[in-house]
Amino acid sequence: MTRHIALKTPVPGPRSQELMRARQSAVPRGPYNITPIFIARGEGAMLEDVDGNRFIDFAGGIGVLNVGHAPARVVKAIQQQVEKYIHSCFHVTMNEPYVRLAETMNRITPGTHAKKTFFVNSGAEGVENAVKVARNFTRRPSIVCFEDAFHGRTLLALSLTSKVQPYKDHFGPYASEVQRMPFAYCYRCPWGKRYPGCNIECANFLEDFFKRYADPSSIAALIVEPILGEGGFITPPPEYYPILTGICRKYGILVIADEVQTGLGRTGKMWACDQFGIDPDILVASKSLAGGLPLASITGRAEIMDAPMEGSLGGTFGGNPVACAAALAAIETIEKHNLLERAVKIGERVRDRFEGLWKKCPFVGNVRGMGAMRALELVKDRATKEPAKDLANRVVRLCYERGLIVISAGTYGNVLRTLMPLVITEEQLDEGLDVLEGAIMEAAQALQPAPVETRPPAPIAPRSGGEGYTGVV
Numbered sequence: 405m406t407r408h409i410a411l412k413t414p415v416p417g418p419r420s421q422e423l424m425r426a427r428q429s430a431v432p433r434g435p436y437n438i439t440p441i442f443i444a445r446g447e448g449a450m451l452e453d454v455d456g457n458r459f460i461d462f463a464g465g466i467g468v469l470n471v472g473h474a475p476a477r478v479v480k481a482i483q484q485q486v487e488k489y490i491h492s493c494f495h496v497t498m499n500e501p502y503v504r505l506a507e508t509m510n511r512i513t514p515g516t517h518a519k520k521t522f523f524v525n526s527g528a529e530g531v532e533n534a535v536k537v538a539r540n541f542t543r544r545p546s547i548v549c550f551e552d553a554f555h556g557r558t559l560l561a562l563s564l565t566s567k568v569q570p571y572k573d574h575f576g577p578y579a580s581e582v583q584r585m586p587f588a589y590c591y592r593c594p595w596g597k598r599y600p601g602c603n604i605e606c607a608n609f610l611e612d613f614f615k616r617y618a619d620p621s622s623i624a625a626l627i628v629e630p631i632l633g634e635g636g637f638i639t640p641p642p643e644y645y646p647i648l649t650g651i652c653r654k655y656g657i658l659v660i661a662d663e664v665q666t667g668l669g670r671t672g673k674m675w676a677c678d679q680f681g682i683d684p685d686i687l688v689a690s691k692s693l694a695g696g697l698p699l700a701s702i703t704g705r706a707e708i709m710d711a712p713m714e715g716s717l718g719g720t721f722g723g724n725p726v727a728c729a730a731a732l733a734a735i736e737t738i739e740k741h742n743l744l745e746r747a748v749k750i751g752e753r754v755r756d757r758f759e760g761l762w763k764k765c766p767f768v769g770n771v772r773g774m775g776a777m778r779a780l781e782l783v784k785d786r787a788t789k790e791p792a793k794d795l796a797n798r799v800v801r802l803c804y805e806r807g808l809i810v811i812s813a814g815t816y817g818n819v820l821r822t823l824m825p826l827v828i829t830e831e832q833l834d835e836g837l838d839v840l841e842g843a844i845m846e847a848a849q850a851l852q853p854a855p856v857e858t859r860p861p862a863p864i865a866p867r868s869g870g871e872g873y874t875g876v877v
């Protein structure tokens with residue numbers, strides 16, 4: 405097997421170190437850096453740093469590179485567009501890529517009803533605008549969101565985001581009319597129950613919520629990431645969304661699916677909503693939408709999207725023609741290269757390896773996910789489930805020192821997640837998984853070994869037609 409990772413120097417190399425010194429004096433510490441390396445170029449699932457080291461990328465710039473680094477179709481579309489014009493502002497002179505992409509989003513998002521789409525620049529801005537539209541349509545003020553949710557860092561999006569440290573550290577006051585309820589975190593069930601046989605309390609709780617905490621007639625929308633992203637790839641059981649969305653429908657509450665991280669093929673279908681049978685009123689996409697350029701879409705039922713008055717939505721850069729042309733090419737790449745099938749295959753391979761790790765490493769408490777969106781939750785002890793954040797950090801570090809970029813997640817920072825480009829080759833995937841496994845086993849050795857529970861990971865309610873949800877609870 406050809407090795408793809410090639411490290412010339414111990415990382416970070418001298419050029420990265422030099423740039424790091426410049427970064428430290430020119431850039432505040434707030435924007436964090438997971439690795440101390442600077443990228444020089446990328447291709448597919450590989451990236452090369454400024455010292456000539458080659459890494460396998462399991463992070464994809466946090467889920468932005470589903471079609472890979474520098475995908476040929478996207479690069480060409482960008483080149484062709486910049487040669488014509490770079491910006492027009494949709495509100496001044498319209499551009500064709502914007503409208504073509506809106507048509508495409510209306511076609512590929514869940515549901516066959518009439519839809520409309522508009523564009524902004526980032527996931528957070530997409531979330532803010534979805535809420536604006538929902539409030540305007542329903543004429544209601546409140547939004548229900550979830551514990552462990554992440555919706556971005558602008559004021560309203562941050563108010564919807566759950567994790568306090570570091571995201572919400574002294575940035576208040578936060579937006580009002582945000583109501584939060586627990587999510588379907590089976591591994592750490594807020595009701596102390598065990599799936600199945602839990603009566604899906606977490607979904608049915610919404611009825612209770614409307615008795616104890618909020619008047620349903622004041623709720624414009626419920627916003628949910630179908631699988632929590634930054635929260636640790638928390639994957640609800642299949643019964644969850646039919647109950648949750650059924651309760652929303654009963655009270656005229658809109659369902660906003662935040663598919664910023666789950667969308668564009670990550671889970672093995674175009675949208676995670678397709679995995680769970682969710683028919684959202686509004687869907688927000690971003691990250692992998694434009695192959696690496698900043699763009700977000702807000703797609704929804706036509707009558708909802710047309711509620712806000714003319715001039716009330718938009719922004720200077722929203723739906724930039726270069727980003728829209730890139731997005732059209734990225735979606736074409738997903739469709740023409742069967743990247744949805746590929747995500748399923750990647751997921752099967754990663755799942756098998758992660759379940760193997762669960763069997764041999766006592767610090768792997770839970771494995772979960774769908775398609776290529778997979779995670780391992782690390783704990784100090786399987787009985788207490790005490791989160792092992794330091795272990796996760798150590799693994800991330802060992803990985804990049806050995807040529808694999810991997811990132812963590814979770815409110816406790818103890819989850820390792822996979823967001824590799826879906827164009828990754830089998831060899832690159834195996835090599836990356838070997839590095840990850842080696843790093844976990846080595847980092848784990850430094851901790852006190854706890855007895856390995858021998859019960860094998862049980863598939864939880866495999867779904868027909870889709871991919872099974874596996875978990876170890």
Ligand SMILES: Cc1ncc(COP(=O)(O)O)c(C=O)c1O
Pocket residue numbers: 466526527528529531554555556557629633634662663664665666690691
């Ligand atoms: C589910 C989800 N929503 C919203 C956001 C915010 O996106 P952005 O960082 O582009 O503002 C993120 C970013 O990680 C996300 O994962």
